[in-house]
Amino acid sequence: MIAPSTNTAKPATGIPALFKTAFINALVALVLFALMVGIRTEAGSDGQLTYWTRFGELASLVGIVFGGSIVIELLRQWIGPAGTEKLVPPVVQSGLSFVGRYLAPALLIFTLLVPVIFYNQRYILDLAILVLTYVMLGWGLNVVVGLAGLLDLGYVAFYAVGAYSYGLLATNFGWSFWICLPLAGILAAFWGVLLGFPVLRLRGDYLAIVTLAFGEIIRLVIINWQSLTGGPNGVSGIPRPTFFGIPLDNSDDGLAAKLGIEYSSTHRIIFLFYLILALALLTNWVTIRLRRLPIGRAWEALREDEVACRALGINTTTTKLTAFATGAMFGGFAGAFFATRQGFISPESFTFQESALVLAIVVLGGMGSQLGVALAALAMIGGFELFRGLEGYRMLVFGMAMVLIMIWRPRGLIGHRAPTVYLTKAQAISSDLVKEGHG
Amino acid sequence: MDYFAQQLINGLVLGSIYGLIAIGYTMVYGIVGMINFAHGDVFMIGGFIALITFLILVSLGLTAIPVILLVVLLVSMAITALYGWTIERIAYRPLRHSFRLAPMLSAIGMSFVLTNYSQVAQGARVKPIPPFITGGYTLHESTDGFVIQLSNIQIMVVVTTIVLLAIFTWLVSRTRLGRDMRACEQDQTMAALLGVNVDRTISMTFVIGAALAAVAGLMYLLYYGLVDFFMGFVAGIKAFTAAVLGGIGSLPGAMLGGLAIGLIETFWSAYFSVEYKDVAAFSILIVVLIFMPTGLLGRPEVEKV
Numbered sequence: 034m035i036a037p038s039t040n041t042a043k044p045a046t047g048i049p050a051l052f053k054t055a056f057i058n059a060l061v062a063l064v065l066f067a068l069m070v071g072i073r074t075e076a077g078s079d080g081q082l083t084y085w086t087r088f089g090e091l092a093s094l095v096g097i098v099f100g101g102s103i104v105i106e107l108l109r110q111w112i113g114p115a116g117t118e119k120l121v122p123p124v125v126q127s128g129l130s131f132v133g134r135y136l137a138p139a140l141l142i143f144t145l146l147v148p149v150i151f152y153n154q155r156y157i158l159d160l161a162i163l164v165l166t167y168v169m170l171g172w173g174l175n176v177v178v179g180l181a182g183l184l185d186l187g188y189v190a191f192y193a194v195g196a197y198s199y200g201l202l203a204t205n206f207g208w209s210f211w212i213c214l215p216l217a218g219i220l221a222a223f224w225g226v227l228l229g230f231p232v233l234r235l236r237g238d239y240l241a242i243v244t245l246a247f248g249e250i251i252r253l254v255i256i257n258w259q260s261l262t263g264g265p266n267g268v269s270g271i272p273r274p275t276f277f278g279i280p281l282d283n284s285d286d287g288l289a290a291k292l293g294i295e296y297s298s299t300h301r302i303i304f305l306f307y308l309i310l311a312l313a314l315l316t317n318w319v320t321i322r323l324r325r326l327p328i329g330r331a332w333e334a335l336r337e338d339e340v341a342c343r344a345l346g347i348n349t350t351t352t353k354l355t356a357f358a359t360g361a362m363f364g365g366f367a368g369a370f371f372a373t374r375q376g377f378i379s380p381e382s383f384t385f386q387e388s389a390l391v392l393a394i395v396v397l398g399g400m401g402s403q404l405g406v407a408l409a410a411l412a413m414i415g416g417f418e419l420f421r422g423l424e425g426y427r428m429l430v431f432g433m434a435m436v437l438i439m440i441w442r443p444r445g446l447i448g449h450r451a452p453t454v455y456l457t458k459a460q461a462i463s464s465d466l467v468k469e470g471h472g
Numbered sequence: 473m474d475y476f477a478q479q480l481i482n483g484l485v486l487g488s489i490y491g492l493i494a495i496g497y498t499m500v501y502g503i504v505g506m507i508n509f510a511h512g513d514v515f516m517i518g519g520f521i522a523l524i525t526f527l528i529l530v531s532l533g534l535t536a537i538p539v540i541l542l543v544v545l546l547v548s549m550a551i552t553a554l555y556g557w558t559i560e561r562i563a564y565r566p567l568r569h570s571f572r573l574a575p576m577l578s579a580i581g582m583s584f585v586l587t588n589y590s591q592v593a594q595g596a597r598v599k600p601i602p603p604f605i606t607g608g609y610t611l612h613e614s615t616d617g618f619v620i621q622l623s624n625i626q627i628m629v630v631v632t633t634i635v636l637l638a639i640f641t642w643l644v645s646r647t648r649l650g651r652d653m654r655a656c657e658q659d660q661t662m663a664a665l666l667g668v669n670v671d672r673t674i675s676m677t678f679v680i681g682a683a684l685a686a687v688a689g690l691m692y693l694l695y696y697g698l699v700d701f702f703m704g705f706v707a708g709i710k711a712f713t714a715a716v717l718g719g720i721g722s723l724p725g726a727m728l729g730g731l732a733i734g735l736i737e738t739f740w741s742a743y744f745s746v747e748y749k750d751v752a753a754f755s756i757l758i759v760v761l762i763f764m765p766t767g768l769l770g771r772p773e774v775e776k777v
Contacts, residue, residue: 064554068524069517069593080600084527184573231758234765238507241576242716243761246754249709257747385705389580396573429588435581440566443574 051106059099066094137404144310148303158302162309162374164414166367169313171394171406173363176320178392179400180329181356182336184241187228187248188391191221191361193255193383195368200268200378201261210274214369221365222358224251229357233350236339248388256380267379274373276304309370316363317403323359332356386428393435399445408446474618477611479742480735485626485695487734488633492688493711494718494726495640496681502657502721503677506572509579510559512708513586514682518552518689519699520590523599526693537604548690549683556682557675559586564678565671583708591701600698629691636687637727640680644723649676657721706750710737713757719770728768 071091074084151157170192177185198217202208228247232240255262279288281301289296323329331352334342343349372378394413398405420427493515500508525544534540563582567575608623644650652673655663664670693699714733718725733753740752
């Protein structure tokens with residue numbers, strides 16, 4: 034925790050003021066950390082609590098806050114009030130917008146080539162699959178939050194429904210992935226509609242709590258309905274996907290044997306990679322197409338102004354339900370993919386943390402911007418991966434990053450978007466002009 | 473009947489704790505219009521600070537329980553209030569005039585920070601304390617041997633809640649700060665023009681909310697005899713549910729919602745199944761909101777055209 038920004042109101046000038054601010058911040062930090070960091074408690078074997086002191090750590094933390102305040106204050110005086118104009122010169126800005134136009138196709142081509150470039154680098158391929166899963170989830174949630182403006186804090190519920198649909202259908206009935214995938218999507222969409230009904234009359238934060246509650250209900254039911262879902266133990270032995278019926282294994286019927294090439298376990302990873310890429314691109318394509326259709330325009334109209342929307346004769350009921358259903362369906366697809374990739378699912382994968390992560394990806398990307406969501410997923414999941422070694426500190430750093438990113442760019446990475454409808458020439462719309470997530 | 477009465481007592485005690493946390497959500501929502509997702513974790517921090525203060529006082533050789541309780545109450549309220557103040561300064565103030573999802577995500581980020589901060593600082597294991605306040609009263613003993621118990625801790629929790637509510641109601645309705653708060657709730661710009669220090673009022677809102685959460689944390693510690701780093705999430709969601717159920721922004725609503733959630737949870741565990749108590753609480757929330765879209769005591773939202 035940092036406590037540097039205690040003086041946003043009056044910028045300190047001069048060295049004495051600087052030290053005064055830093056001293057106050059250090060004092061605040063001392064009180065905050067004195068008990069929590071300075072004293073460590075632990076329950077002994079007999080249930081008796083013991084404690085020992087850690088004044089060294091406490092002192093260094095307070096020292097870091099003191100030094101950090103001075104550094105941040107100096108930086109602030111040096112750069113002046115934050116603003117993109119000062120940080121990024123106009124030449125670079127126009128250059129960036131030029132790059133921006135070709136970034137999406139370039140990124141797509143690079144993604145298509147990832148298995149070729151990183152062939153046999155299992156770790157990178159796994160990470161790429163993970164990033165693409167979150168890209169797909171982000172694009173799916175974007176339909177609900179970014180386009181229709183309905184704040185959904187329980188998106189992970191649909192992910193869970195998709196994963197469990199596939200897991201249970203495949204393990205109990207032995208159905209193949211390609212039959213279960215659409216079924217998982219349909220079931221998740223059905224749950225989306227089911228959630229949609231009670232929230233039709235709700236707005237804003239009431240909507241947020243109901244979706245959050247819904248996500249928790251689904252998770253709690255999965256944990257407690259032991260006979261069906263296996264409870265906390267989860268569902269294991271979920272079959273791997275097949276290449277349209279041909280298994281990707283070392284057997285004589287396997288794809289490698291049929292094609293007459295040598296078997297490698299990388300084949301399956303690469304297949305999974307292209308599978309999730311195709312699913313993600315499907316999500317993207319459907320979203321882009323839907324935006325141009327009457328239903329997509331109704332979503333965006335709903336986001337901007339529900340009352341005006343009704344006055345224009347748009348049926349807000351079907352508009353909200355279709356938004357929930359579409360978003361949920363993509364969540365269900367992603368869930369089915371997750372189940373087949375892991376081969377094992379348990380309620381632990383579907384916590385509120387996941388919902389928050391996907392929502393953070395959508396908001397950080399600049400809601401409604403497809404490219405932004407993809408970049409944000411790359412940044413968040415990739416960044417998250419960097420801290421894999423520091424297990425305990427990972428979520429701490431992640432939370433801090435979320436706070437700092439929001440302060441730095443509350444409107445997300447891509448602050449502009451292409452309009453859906455225009456008269457003669459498409460002009461980018463600043464996201465400041467767009468209402469988002471007001472439910 | 474006796475069983476019912478016992479569960480009623482248990483539910484009211486649990487509901488008081490939820491209500492105290494819910495007030496923090498509702499106050500912040502009323503003034504700033506944002507959901508302070510980190511509030512549940514502030515409650516957890518309050519519990520931890522109370523625990524550590526207890527340990528220190530006991531190891532210093534203090535034995536007078538009222539003195540210990542008073543010192544622990546004051547210390548945990550003060551430090552937790554400072555946490556609330558700092559969180560507002562770092563994570564919410566820079567986003568005051570931003571679009572409304574930004575402070576919410578910042579709050580979710582803050583909640584992750586606080587949860588994992590206490591996990592890193594204090595470890596992931598449950599921290600129990602020996603029961604401090606023991607004893608109680610037997611209210612009624614039926615012929616088949618079932619007794620209705622009212623423990624001293626339960627009395628203390630309920631009495632503390634009532635006293636705090638009285639102080640708090642007085643604060644909001646009678647003092648200068650309360651007037652400023654109500655003014656900011658109506659219209660921040662206008663309040664600022666009329667000489668209300670909006671920044672300070674908002675800071676004070678967070679400070680008071682955090683102090684109440686600290687009291688709830690202490691009560692939780694005394695009642696259940698343990699704290700752990702993850703308890704803020706569940707308690708926070710329950711209290712948030714309570715605030716929404718009562719009508720977010722309404723103070724009596726928060727208390728009423730807290731009691732409702734506490735009672736629902738207790739009765740459901742007593743008569744149906746413990747596993748599905750949270751499901752029951754959330755389902756009833758959804759059902760209530762279907763018929764009363766702004767909660768039990770919430771004002772209907774005016775749609776501006």
